[in-house]
Amino acid sequence: MKKSYLWLLGIVLVIVLGALGLHQVNSQQTKSATITVGSMGSDYAIWQHIAKSAEAKKLGLKIKVKQVTDGVQLNKATAEGSIDVNAFQSWTYYVAFNKQSKSSKLAALGTTYMEPMGIYSKKYQKVKDIPDGATIAVADNPSQQARGLVLLQKAGLIKLKKNFDVALGSINDIASNPKKLKFKQIDDTTGPRVLHTVDAVLISNTVALEGHLHVLSDSIYHEAVDQSTKANINILATAKKNKNNENYKKLVTLYHEKSIQKYIKDKYYGTKVNVAKPLSYIEK
Incomplete structure (x- = not known):
C-alpha cells in the first residue's frame, strides 16, 4: 500500500510540475x-x-x-x-x-x-465659387462617401436626410441639392489624380499627403476637429x-x-x- 501511495504521489508531482513548466513556457512565448x-x-x-x-x-x-x-x-x-x-x-x-x-x-x-478631410479644387478658391451643375468627386466606399457628404453639408452645398447614416449614408440620401451638383464616385485613393478632371474632390488627409497636398493650406474647406467630427x-x-x-x-x-x-x-x-x-x- 505504501509503495502504491508513493508511486501515485510521484505521478501527481510529475503532472503538476509539467503543467507549471508548460505555463511558464506559454507565458514566455506570450511576452516575447x-x-x-x-x-x-x-x-x-x-x-x-x-x-x-x-x-x-x-x-x-x-x-x-x-x-x-x-x-x-x-x-x-x-x-x-x-x-x-x-x-x-x-x-x-x-x-x-x-x-x-x-x-x-x-x-x-x-x-x-x-485628421481633417478636405474639399479640394484647382478651379475655385472658395466653396461659394463652385457653380451650379459642377461635378464633385466623392469616394465610392461607404464610410468615406458618408463622411464627405456630411462635409459638403457643413460647407452649405447640400442638405442630407434627417436620419442620415454617418457610417453608410450615400448620395441617395441627399435631401436638397440647390446647385444641382453632379457626383462622380471614385476610388478614394485616386483623389489627387482626378483633381484636374472635376470641379472639386473630397480627399481624406492620408491620401492628400500622399498626393503632396496639405489639408490646412491647400483645401478650400475642411473639417474642424471637434465634437461634431x-x-x-x-x-x-x-x-x-x-x-x-x-x-x-x-x-x-x-x-x-x-x-x-x-x-x-x-x-x-x-x-x-x-x-x-x-x-x-x-x-x-
Whole structure:
C-alpha cells in the first residue's frame, strides 16, 4: 500500500510540475510574441517608426509592420487573425465594416488621431465659387462617401436626410441639392489624380499627403476637429476575440508617447491631430 501511495504521489508531482513548466513556457512565448500590425499609407510609415522606437522596447513589445493596400482586405485579415492589430481606419469605417460583415467582427482597442478631410479644387478658391451643375468627386466606399457628404453639408452645398447614416449614408440620401451638383464616385485613393478632371474632390488627409497636398493650406474647406467630427477619429482595431489582449492595448499607450507624437507632428505638419480619449468618447 505504501509503495502504491508513493508511486501515485510521484505521478501527481510529475503532472503538476509539467503543467507549471508548460505555463511558464506559454507565458514566455506570450511576452516575447511578435505583434503584427497591418497598415497603409502614412500610417504604415508611422508604425514602422514606432516598431523601431526605444519606447516599444521599454514596453516589451516586438512589432512587425505589414503593408496592405486595401482597407476591406486589411479588416478581413485582422478579423480572421492573420493580422493582429490594424492601424488605418476611422471609427465610421470600422462601424461600417462591422455592419456589413456577417461573421468576421472587429473590436476597437483605442483612439489614435483625427485628421481633417478636405474639399479640394484647382478651379475655385472658395466653396461659394463652385457653380451650379459642377461635378464633385466623392469616394465610392461607404464610410468615406458618408463622411464627405456630411462635409459638403457643413460647407452649405447640400442638405442630407434627417436620419442620415454617418457610417453608410450615400448620395441617395441627399435631401436638397440647390446647385444641382453632379457626383462622380471614385476610388478614394485616386483623389489627387482626378483633381484636374472635376470641379472639386473630397480627399481624406492620408491620401492628400500622399498626393503632396496639405489639408490646412491647400483645401478650400475642411473639417474642424471637434465634437461634431468625433466619429472620424482613427482607432486601432483587432479581432473581436482579442479585445482584452493586454499587449495589444499597450499599442494604444505607445502611440501616444510624447516622443512618438513629436515625430508624427514634425513629419506630417500637424495634420494628424493626436486624440488620446477613451472609446466611450466616440461611442456616446
